[in-house]
Amino acid sequence: xxxxxxxxxxxxxxxxxxxxxxxxxxxxxxxxxxxxxxxxxxxxxxxxxxxxxxxxxxxxxxxxxxxxxxxxxxxxxxxxxxxxxxxxxxxxxxxxxxxxxxxxxxxxxxxxxxxxxxxxxxxxxxxxxxxxxxxxxxxxxxxxxxxxxxxxxxxxxxxxxxxxxxxxxxxxxxxxxxxxxxxxxxxxxxxxxxxxxxxxxxxxxxxxxxxxxxxxxxxxxxxxxxxxxxxxxxxxxxxxxxxxxxxxxxxxxxxxxxxxxxxxxxxxxxxxxxxxxxxxxxxxxxxxxxxxxxxxxxxxxxxxxxxxxxxxxxxxxxxxxxxxxxxxxxxxxxxxxxxxxxxxxxxxxxxxxxxxxxxxxxxxxxxxxxxxxxxxxxxxxxxxxxxxxxxxxxxxxxxxxxxxxxxxxxxxxxxxxxxxxxxxxxxxxxxxxxxxxxxxxxxxxxxxxxxxxxxxxxxxxxxxxxxxxxxxxxxxxxxxxxxxxxxxxxxxxxxxxxxxxxxxxxxxxx
Numbered sequence: 001x002x003x004x005x006x007x008x009x010x011x012x013x014x015x016x017x018x019x020x021x022x023x024x025x026x027x028x029x030x031x032x033x034x035x036x037x038x039x040x041x042x043x044x045x046x047x048x049x050x051x052x053x054x055x056x057x058x059x060x061x062x063x064x065x066x067x068x069x070x071x072x073x074x075x076x077x078x079x080x081x082x083x084x085x086x087x088x089x090x091x092x093x094x095x096x097x098x099x100x101x102x103x104x105x106x107x108x109x110x111x112x113x114x115x116x117x118x119x120x121x122x123x124x125x126x127x128x129x130x131x132x133x134x135x136x137x138x139x140x141x142x143x144x145x146x147x148x149x150x151x152x153x154x155x156x157x158x159x160x161x162x163x164x165x166x167x168x169x170x171x172x173x174x175x176x177x178x179x180x181x182x183x184x185x186x187x188x189x190x191x192x193x194x195x196x197x198x199x200x201x202x203x204x205x206x207x208x209x210x211x212x213x214x215x216x217x218x219x220x221x222x223x224x225x226x227x228x229x230x231x232x233x234x235x236x237x238x239x240x241x242x243x244x245x246x247x248x249x250x251x252x253x254x255x256x257x258x259x260x261x262x263x264x265x266x267x268x269x270x271x272x273x274x275x276x277x278x279x280x281x282x283x284x285x286x287x288x289x290x291x292x293x294x295x296x297x298x299x300x301x302x303x304x305x306x307x308x309x310x311x312x313x314x315x316x317x318x319x320x321x322x323x324x325x326x327x328x329x330x331x332x333x334x335x336x337x338x339x340x341x342x343x344x345x346x347x348x349x350x351x352x353x354x355x356x357x358x359x360x361x362x363x364x365x366x367x368x369x370x371x372x373x374x375x376x377x378x379x380x381x382x383x384x385x386x387x388x389x390x391x392x393x394x395x396x397x398x399x400x401x402x403x404x405x406x407x408x409x410x411x412x413x414x415x416x417x418x419x420x421x422x423x424x425x426x427x428x429x430x431x432x433x434x435x436x437x438x439x440x441x442x443x444x445x446x447x448x449x450x451x452x453x454x455x456x457x458x459x460x461x462x463x464x465x466x467x468x469x470x471x472x473x474x475x476x477x478x479x480x481x482x483x484x485x486x487x488x489x490x491x492x493x494x495x496x497x498x499x500x501x502x503x504x505x506x507x508x509x510x
Contacts, residue, residue, distance in 0.1 A: 049335045080122065145227055146294070147479060154226040164208050172223055173188060176230050183234065187241045191352035194227070194235075198355060217357065224355050225295045232294040234354060237345040245345035253378060254339045259396050259403055264386045265329045270317045278311035282306075284338040291341045296354035299346055310334060332374045349373060392509040 158165030176199050182193065201223065205216045237243045262269060271277045286306035293299045310330045314322035337374070340346070350368065352361070359365045383393035397402040
């Protein structure tokens, strides 16, 4: 019991949320604890090293090929008695060279292709001869309603920017066309292309706006919205990654942890308070809604709204501002209750394609970093994290048993006829009150059913009495039908002398 009462809680030092390089920006587990800036520097450094190694290998292969070619030429000039001796080592060299080329051909081709860092070339308007060609998938695909709306909003926004607006629109459209032809790239390479475009365009806008970071950020937000809405289907959870497999693993993990409650996580939230319960529901709704958004910034806004609802719930419960140590356990609890769809894919999508300035600083970056920490904690959650016995933890995870609260394991509270159930728990008191209401409704329903059966019986009796009375009347006064006697037409008027005599037929001789 002491292990249950003395809970150590979930504590994360704020320094653990920052970049491992010590630059002061927020880090990310997907970037090995680095911020987006430091991660790109490391990635480009490793990529440049790989390029140099590939060039060195290519030069080595070229030199060996020249040596082999020279040896072949020398062998052909020798007498025909020694052809086999010179061709055998060359065949071994050819086999070795083919194996090395097979291993490196993919990498070499990637770096010999046009670099994503180069500025987009000018896109000339399609001519009449080009119209007959097969258009790119981004053009031939039927645009969705949301894509059309975003495109119109983007054009309307650029009209307010005046001079650089046309160039921004031109560069954005050209970049989308370039990305449509790079479907064979990996997710990291796609991310590198997008981040390079953000950086180049941001530098140009910074020069135009003379250092006005606020205006540049506003334009970049609209550029991100336009580009990522158009590229969403091709870059979200691409087939070249294992994001979908991670989504399923995370969902199964959260389902297996359905038994974890507020007490185990030391969450300072009282859901019995109506306002707190409303904030918890809103936080769950926001984190689930994240999957329905297409733009990384919109997904971040869902995370930010969820986090603010969490802070409100903690503040109402504790009657004081929430701390970081209170926020992270509550966020973990919200994620466990919500089990958001495609959680890993959404995190990776934000990490790869969001404007890096949003992830490095500000409240959006802070809340997103905490969400990544919460997911990492859920993946590594064990018995020690919840202060449970390892055997109990395994039984809970396998579904063989479920944890019981002390008030549930104890006997049921005694009921006082005058004051109702004697319990100090508001939840149990509410349960008993609801049970009393249900029992009252049951008795009322029984009375209504008894009255309905009585009415049905009275109707049957009344119908039988009416039929019996009608039968008695028919027997007492039988119906007699008398046929009318034939009479003359004017028989009723015989006594009336004023009537003229009846007409008699007359026959005229023709």
